[in-house]
Amino acid sequence: MLFGSQTRGGVKSRFDRVTSRRELLKGSLLAGGALLLGLEESAGQSSATSRHSISVEEPFARGRKLGVLEFANEAPVPMDRAFGAELDCRLYTDLSKLTPKNAVTPVRDFYIRTAASQLLSEANLSCVKVEGLVRHTKSLNVDELMKQAKPMGLHIMECAGNDRAVHFGLMSLAEWTGVPLAPIVESADPAQNASRVLVAGFDKYANTSRTSLPGASWIFTLDELKSAGAFLATEMNREPLSTDHGAPIRLVVPGWYGCACIKWVNEIRAVADDAAATSQMQEYAARTMQTDVPQLARDYQPAIVDPAAIPIRIEKWVIDGKIVYRVVGISWGGRRPAEALEIRFNPEEDYAPVASFQPNRTGSWSFWTQSWRPRQTGSYMIRLQVKTKGERTRRMDIGYYLRIVDITEI
Numbered sequence: 001m002l003f004g005s006q007t008r009g010g011v012k013s014r015f016d017r018v019t020s021r022r023e024l025l026k027g028s029l030l031a032g033g034a035l036l037l038g039l040e041e042s043a044g045q046s047s048a049t050s051r052h053s054i055s056v057e058e059p060f061a062r063g064r065k066l067g068v069l070e071f072a073n074e075a076p077v078p079m080d081r082a083f084g085a086e087l088d089c090r091l092y093t094d095l096s097k098l099t100p101k102n103a104v105t106p107v108r109d110f111y112i113r114t115a116a117s118q119l120l121s122e123a124n125l126s127c128v129k130v131e132g133l134v135r136h137t138k139s140l141n142v143d144e145l146m147k148q149a150k151p152m153g154l155h156i157m158e159c160a161g162n163d164r165a166v167h168f169g170l171m172s173l174a175e176w177t178g179v180p181l182a183p184i185v186e187s188a189d190p191a192q193n194a195s196r197v198l199v200a201g202f203d204k205y206a207n208t209s210r211t212s213l214p215g216a217s218w219i220f221t222l223d224e225l226k227s228a229g230a231f232l233a234t235e236m237n238r239e240p241l242s243t244d245h246g247a248p249i250r251l252v253v254p255g256w257y258g259c260a261c262i263k264w265v266n267e268i269r270a271v272a273d274d275a276a277a278t279s280q281m282q283e284y285a286a287r288t289m290q291t292d293v294p295q296l297a298r299d300y301q302p303a304i305v306d307p308a309a310i311p312i313r314i315e316k317w318v319i320d321g322k323i324v325y326r327v328v329g330i331s332w333g334g335r336r337p338a339e340a341l342e343i344r345f346n347p348e349e350d351y352a353p354v355a356s357f358q359p360n361r362t363g364s365w366s367f368w369t370q371s372w373r374p375r376q377t378g379s380y381m382i383r384l385q386v387k388t389k390g391e392r393t394r395r396m397d398i399g400y401y402l403r404i405v406d407i408t409e410i
């Protein structure tokens, strides 16, 4: 299924034929001694040419950048520009420009999965109700929430529908301000049988969507809200939330897919353990890797983002008269940042460690780079493996984040 989409559309690997390991090693000779060493270690071979270790970045200091390659088999789509209305609106963030210094997505480029309803002015969003199975029903005044709001740090948000067709642009990073949600629920004194919390937002639209169901709401356990550090967000990048990103109040559940991060929040409801899964949860069942479409919220696995990594840009350099490529990428997801990365340039190769990888613990992306000297021209399928103790990597395991590049000059 997923692998099918990788090879559909005439991607021809020059490694389709059976090739010997030695040939493959030559086929993707990696510049940078440390890297080459890693490759050979995993291949169980040694070579006379690679016993010196040099810094991965050092050669680029004396090189010249010729340009940046496009990824192959990714149809052109508008980037950093919103198009479409309401549920069919999209803005894809151009991740290819990311650098460690410019890692935070400016609000105007932050991805949009659903734009504000044209009926939003009809909604009363001046307060958020806390109700359902609670002893003290509450009405949280939005101005009050804004006053209580504190810095909540850097968090990446990724749409569960993020994929290669949109250059993985349904993913962005912002610095958030808000109010933790779990204490708000607790202060309403949930009844004994209120084991779950539904968060709902305004979701009536003027237009019927071609692809999405209206009605955004998600059900969590209180423990999930606590352990994720879920908060009602009031600001993004120290600016009041924009309308399209859920103003005045949206939910942010760090480490969960964007579909759980309800915008235009108007209701927080304590519900019983046997509460039905919401239509939004059901719509996103496959994309959040549920095994079927759960009827009950309690049968729904937490919609968390597993550790993942992608290349975001392939730079072409000339160093000492030779063409060298530099693969720049990011890693994100998981309860803790990845401990190590491995990269592979074609299915028949072994994975090699990404020597430059350093986990970032600030909530930002972890950046990595890999220098690469393909020995042959042709099409390469770049795939990574993320190593984090005790974490599943479901999407990485099925090649979901694979990217293809056509090398025409070596």
Ligand SMILES: Nc1nc2c(c(=O)[nH]1)N[C@H]1C(S)=C(S)[C@@H](COP(=O)(O)O)O[C@H]1N2
Binding pocket: 087, 110, 111, 112, 113, 114, 157, 158, 159, 160, 201, 202, 203, 215, 216, 244, 245, 246, 257, 258, 259, 260, 261, 262, 263, 264
């Ligand atoms: N009310 C409401 N909230 C919503 C949605 C929606 O359609 N309606 N879409 C969800 C999905 S699928 C995603 S990925 C995120 C996207 O948030 P963003 O558009 O601010 O990036 O919002 C979530 N919150």
Ligand SMILES: [Mo]
Binding pocket: 113, 158, 159, 160, 161, 258, 259
């Ligand atoms: Mo999404």
